[in-house]
Amino acid sequence: MIRTVEAKIDISGKIFLSEPIKLLYPCRALVTILDQEPLVSVNEETLLSESSLAEDWNRPEEDSAWDYLQKAL
Secondary structure (H helix, E strand, O other), rough: OOOOOOOOOOOOEEEEOOOOOOOOOOOOOOOOOOOOOOOOOOOOHHHHHHHHHHHHOHHHHHHHHOOHHHHHH
């Protein structure tokens, strides 16, 4: 299983995970060094409401209401 966990690395190279992880056996890992903090923060409320809004958005009536925009392409 591949899992991504956010972490911070201090200038001495010590890695601090943002959440505790539990492993059943030793694993390999890849570390990607990012130059800076993210430029865009994610709004948690948006992510939490996505599934309930999708129920309304993913209906045939909704698709037909916006169909004219597809024809313009």
